[in-house]
Amino acid sequence: MGDLATSPFVRQELIPERAAPVKVTGVVGFLRTRLFNSPTNILLTIASALLLWFTIVPAVKFLLIDAVWSGKDRTACLAQNAGHTVGACWPFIQAKFAQFIYGFYPEPERWRVNLTFLLAALLLLPLLIPRLPAKGLNAGLFFVAFPVVAFFLLLGGGLTGFxxxxxxxxxxxxxxxxxxxxxxxxxxxxxxxxxxxxxxxxxxxxxxxxxxxxxxxxxxxxxxxxxxxxxxxxxxxxxxxxxxxxxxxxxxxxxxxxxxxxxxxxxxxxxxxxxxxxxxxxxxGGLPIVDSGLWGGLLVTLVVSVTGIVSSMPIGIALALGRRSTIPLVRFFSVVFIEFWRGVPLITVLFFATYMLPLFLPGNFKIDGLVRALIGIALFSGAYIAEVIRGGLQAIPRGQSEAANAIGLSWWKTTGLIVMPQALRHVIPGLVNSFIGLFKDTSLVSIVALFDLLGSVHAAFADPVWATPTTLFTGFAFAGMIYFVFCFGMSRYSLFVENRLNAHRT
Known part of the structure; x- marks a missing residue:
């Protein structure tokens, strides 16, 4: 027994070959691990592929393959003249492009709009690039000086006083x-x-x-x-x-x-x-006055959205801090303000600001229609931003404020240097989501006779020179692509900011 226990074992047959390991990298690995790794995922993958096939393919065919790219009037976009099924009528966009950008802004004065866009881009881009210096000066120029310059560039006129x-x-x-x-x-x-x-x-x-x-x-x-x-x-x-x-x-x-x-x-x-x-x-006297009723297109969309986004932030911060205040009167006013503006639809706000507000003002006191809409949108959006920021403030531990008080910091320094920066970092997705929603909601101003991008596109459909079966779809597709570019850009930049601010946590 001892010899058998200590004697070596020698296998007489080779071990069968093992199966090759499942590939988890590359395209095949991605398909196997992400799309076809379970019966449920297989069904979802097939359904998604069919959905894309029945949406993306017809869209590409309409916008590119069957599209008409040149022409002077509606005849170029008719099937009997094109010789095939007509998709998008891009000559319509080319003919109305200036109207979509400027509205009815006088053509000799459109250089003022172009200069405003250029100044906005030159001041905004350095703010979006973290490595560039002089952020304080750049922010002051963009948020303080530029609105004043843009106002007189776009509206015209001069100063009668200071x-x-x-x-x-x-x-x-x-x-x-x-x-x-x-x-x-x-x-x-x-x-x-x-x-x-x-x-x-x-x-x-x-x-x-x-x-x-x-x-x-x-x-x-x-x-x-x-x-x-x-x-x-x-x-x-x-x-x-x-x-x-x-x-x-x-x-x-x-x-x-x-x-x-x-x-x-x-x-x-x-x-x-x-x-x-x-x-x-x-x-x-300044430049010739161009009434805001002549503004339209992308100009109005950007003016309303940028003004609403920029002005709603300080309003939202003030209301969020006021709602958390220990002073009962300030807290009560903030709660009432927020709940009131969140309890009415934006269309109601625009109607009231445009048609009802002038009835409550003195006879010699008038406010421009576009300014009234801007004020209503800023207050409406500020109430929603306040709740987003309040969520970020609640995520900050109380120990942060107590530690700041222990080293002698005032409430203003504690809020501005410690609490608020952390709160805003937590709510970047919610803020950007609100900004994107506000940018798309600017299309509602067309209801109160302000022709934004979508309103200008809709007004262009009334031109009989371009009345074709596909003109309507082409115009809406063009407007949708512009909205998508701006909204997608804001979304991607917010992800960049999130990754940059959270880099130290990984």
Whole structure:
């Protein structure tokens, strides 16, 4: 037994060959592991392939293979003239391309739109490239200086005053309006027996507020009168505004000890504003005025979407912080504001801003129709952005704020330097999703007589010169491709930002 236990074993037959390992790399490996690795995935793969076959192939055939690429009118896009089944009528897009981009903007002035697009691209691209320096200066130019320059480029006109004149006019109008309201309440109190004394008291209080406001702003009104005594009041107003604002910033930032930097920045800013006024001739009437009713196409789409996106961010941040505030009045106002704007559809907001808002304004106070729509969209979108940002704020542990307080940071520094950057990083997908939705929702402005890209395409269908069976589909396909390019670009850039910010976690 011992010999058998210790004797070596020698196999007399070869071991059968093992099966080759399953390939998990390359195209075959991808198909085997991702598409055909289970009966369910096999069925989904086959269904998806059939869906793509019945959608992508007809679309490519319509847009490229059967498309008509040249022609002067509708006859080129008719099947009997083309000799085959006609797909997309691209001559229609070529003929209406300027209308799709500029709307009814006067042709001799379209260089102003092109210059605005160019300036926007030159200022936006450096902001999107992380490695480029001077982000603070670039952001200031894009978010502060560019909107003003774009406004006067697109709308035209010049300046009749500056900060002092506008402030004096606004406060004077407020005081007059309050005084008029007080008089109306007093007259209503005299005519009403039930609540007459209450209305009389309220009218006197409101009138007292108007009288006090008029008394407080008399130095500003006096300064405004002195400014308009000059031959060129715009420059006098600019100088007076620069002196007042610079002194206020100098004093608030520490005066002689630490306020010099704020003073230099303020003076440099007003000097840049003066250069812009001189170059654009805003003190001499500026460029010819182009009413916003003539704007249209991609111009309106970009103006509405970019203004809504940029302006909704600070509104959303303020409302999100207000909803988490410990001050009951601030929290109550933020909650009511958010829930109100989230509770009404955007179409209702646009209708109210366009047709109802002018009924509530004083007779001598008018707001441009496009500006009214922009304000409504900004407030509407800001309410949704607020909830997205509030979700990011709730994801930040309380220990972050407590640690900042422990080292002596104020609430503003804690929020701006510690809490908010982390919260915004967490909600990048939600923010970009809201921005994409807002960009596509700009097509709703066509309901209130603002012809955006989709509205201009729809208006072009009424031209009998291009009335063909495929014109409608060609126009919508063109608009869809433009929307897709912008939305896909925002989506991919958000993924780039996410990967860059989360690189340290991998």
């Amino acid at each position: 900060g002092v004149s506008w402030t004096a006019g606004a406060l004077s109008g407020f005081a007059d309006g309050v005084s008029e309201l007080g008089q109306k309440l007093s007259r209503a109190g005299e005519a009403t027996a039930v609540i007459g004394p209450l209305l009389l008291l309220l009218g006197k209080l409101v009138g007292l507020v108007g009288w006090a406001t008029s008394g407080l702003i008399w130095p500003l009104l006096w300064l405004n009168g002195q400014i308009h005594a000059f031959a060129r009041p715009v420059w006098a107003d600019l100088a007076a505004t620069a002196v007042v604002v610079s002194l206020i910033l100098f004093i608030l930032n520490g005066g002689i000890r630490t306020g010099w930097r704020a003073l230099v920045v303020s003076v440099a800013t007003f000097a840049g504003i003066g250069i812009v006024i001189a170059v654009m001739g805003l003190d001499r």
